Amino acid sequence: MTTIGYLGPKGTFTKLAVDTTFNNEDKVSYSTIPECIDAVANDEIDIAVVPIENAIEGTVQLTVDYLIHEVTLPVVAEVVVPIQQHLLVRPDFGGDLSQITEIHSHSHAIAQCHRYLHKNLTTAKFSYTTSTGRAAEIVAESTEPIAAIGNSLAAEEYGLQIFAENIHDYANNHTRFIVLAKNKALVNVKHPVQLEKTTLKITLPSDQPGALHQILSAFAWRKMNLSKIESRPTKTGLGNYFFIIDVNQAYDDALFPGVKGELEALGCEVNVLGTYPVYHMNL
Amino acid sequence: MTTIGYLGPKGTFTKLAVDTTFNNEDKVSYSTIPECIDAVANDEIDIAVVPIENAIEGTVQLTVDYLIHEVTLPVVAEVVVPIQQHLLVRPDFGGDLSQITEIHSHSHAIAQCHRYLHKNLTTAKFSYTTSTGRAAEIVAESTEPIAAIGNSLAAEEYGLQIFAENIHDYANNHTRFIVLAKNKALVNVKHPVQLEKTTLKITLPSDQPGALHQILSAFAWRKMNLSKIESRPTKTGLGNYFFIIDVNQAYDDALFPGVKGELEALGCEVNVLGTYPVYHMNL
Incomplete structure (x- = not known):
């Protein structure tokens, strides 16, 4: 049976995301984001569900940093759940x-x-x-x-x-979770796919005015829509920062290789962190 | 005497930032980011120090969201402290x-x-x-x-x-704090200024491919260097998202008004969240 690890304990928003997204799998709780991700990397479990944008249980930084620096696992799905306190x-x-x-x-x-x-x-x-x-x-x-x-x-x-009910201040607040797995086929979500997304990590050769503008040109003239962009400082001393960019379409054989080729010609490093479906959960 | 509020309790990284940055002020601990910010807005204290990038005590989201949606207080300084666990x-x-x-x-x-x-x-x-x-x-x-x-x-x-000592995984990890105050003159930091920064909030008129690229053009051709960019979903349903952009220079009378005018002509809304000095603390 497929086993899913999540950031626990019981009764958290991550568990809520797991319960509304998946059905018959075994579920195991982990206390930290690295432990949960490691368990998939070490083949102890099949799937990890960890917060990527969540003001309560986790931070974008911790999850992104661990995926960037420690473990290479593809993002195979994203789950968006409204915050209801x-x-x-x-x-x-x-x-x-x-x-x-x-x-x-x-x-x-x-x-x-x-x-x-x-x-x-x-x-x-x-x-x-x-x-x-x-x-x-x-x-x-x-x-x-x-x-x-x-x-x-x-x-x-x-x-x-x-x-x-619903005593939270903002009605449009959401938490986002990413699903990590070596075998995409094990991820079996019983909900319609909302959209397809591709997440890229782009590292600049050096910190120079206008570098980001140049990078975005590669997407803009192809009319590829970005739904998120975030700069993150590197921790290695190599360059000053890198960008995490979400593109609102699946990785294809024409547009993405074109973007990648152009950016690499400019001296950038381009990593595909995942191309995956997005599910919106209504509670 | 000047009173500084910080996200407590004692022994946190925020308190460490306050202690290394300020000297003779009274210091008051708050349990949540909104309480600390409200105390300045309501004139109970003079200065608030809250995390803006910190994987442990707070999240960028909570601080940014509260400043964007609830309280209008200028950012008057930024303090960067290395994480040493x-x-x-x-x-x-x-x-x-x-x-x-x-x-x-x-x-x-x-x-x-x-x-x-x-x-x-x-x-x-x-x-x-x-x-x-x-x-x-x-x-x-x-x-x-x-x-x-x-x-x-x-x-x-x-x-x-x-x-x-220093058992943390990454040597180059930092926490960032913003200092909020109605009266900039009360912020009296006994360290050299590292650089000047300006933080802008830019809201797009509608979600369209290439919009961010167009926005960045206004900075790029003026050779204004951006040190951070982050997209955040709006919570009001007005537009799809806005951007928080840090520019590595103080607000001036020529370049910034030029950028603002161009972006407003494109239908963007531009808010200056602060123009302020940045201090790097070495422990």
């Missing part, structure tokens, strides 16, 4: 918000619900946890009038009740 | 690594020391904390043979000994 209480909670003495959650989750908390829970103290899943566990095990901020999966996993 | 033990520790049963730290700090831990501490269990400062506190209060991963300030604050 809820106020979670035990089922026996009386129903009076003013009774709540403590709010438990990850500091970034509390930050994401800043407006709601300032308006409705002015007297409750904040208690910071390592994850939203852990916050739900603390509330479930307590007998005090305390609440957690977390997602619907955390409520389900720890038998909590959603007291107030 | 150490293995911290109590002063009475015997000195045999194989005795250590548990390593406490933030999961991202443990991830940053992946190689060292895999080589030297194969049997110790990991215990995850909300910050590296909190991990040092746990070790200080314990009587068990446990260790923490954290910086030199955490060692100092909690009376711990640095057992192994």
Whole structure:
């Protein structure tokens, strides 16, 4: 059976992404992004799901840096999940918000619900946890009038009740996850593909004004649409920085080799980190 | 007296940045990035220091999003601090690594020391904390043979000994912090300025292939050097994304107004988030 590793613990947004994306696979929780990626590299598991853009559980930097510097594994899919934060209480909670003495959650989750908390829970103290899943566990095990901020999966996993739904400040907030696997055929998502994307890493020969502009020319005149661009400092001292670029189309036999050839002629190094389908999950 | 707010608790990299950058000011710890920024906006404190690129304490997204959507405060300085992670033990520790049963730290700090831990501490269990400062506190209060991963300030604050220095995987890793203040004159850094930078937010009128290329032309033909570019999805549904661009020079009366005028003629919205000095701290 196919085994999927994810950044745990239970009740996190990564687990929610895994549960809504995949069905019958075995699921194993890892505590850090490198451990989860290593497990695929070492053939202990088949698939890793790690955050690539997620203000709570992980950072773009840690995942990107590990893939760039440590392990070469292709990105085989991307999963986009809306962030929905809820106020979670035990089922026996009386129903009076003013009774709540403590709010438990990850500091970034509390930050994401800043407006709601300032308006409705002015007297409750904040208690910071390592994850939203852990916050739900603390509330479930307590007998005090305390609440957690977390997602619907955390409520389900720890038998909590959603007291107030969608208390996060921004409706259009999303988390993005990448799926890593040596064998693409094992990734079996039961949802329609939203679009195809290709992620490139482009390293410049030297830091010079206009270099990025020159790089983008290769995409612009081919009318290739970029959905993300990010500069990252190199850690090796070789050059000053590199770029991660997402192109909104699958790697093909004409346009991409043309771009690659032109950029290499300019002295750039071009690596294809993956060409893959993107899935949008609606909870 | 000037009061500086920072993302706490004690012994974090943000506190280290504040201590190495500023001298005689009062310092107040905040638990979340929005709380710290709000305190300056509401005139409770004079200066806020929050992470803008930091894999452990904060994310670019949370800080940038809060500045873009909630509060308008200028960036008045940037502070760059190298990440140096150490293995911290109590002063009475015997000195045999194989005795250590548990390593406490933030999961991202443990991830940053992946190689060292895999080589030297194969049997110790990991215990995850909300910050590296909190991990040092746990070790200080314990009587068990446990260790923490954290910086030199955490060692100092909690009376711990640095057992192994610089155990992080990458030597060239840095954290970046932005300094926010209504009154620039209160920011009094006792170090030489490394360079001047200007940060712009540029919103495109619509998502079209080549739009970014067109934007960068305005900088390229003026030979203005960009040190960072990042695309961020908008949360309002207005347009698809915006760009945060760092230009390696101070805002002037000729080049920047020229860029702004050209981009606005193309239908872009241009906001100056700050023009400010950059300080590099050597620990």
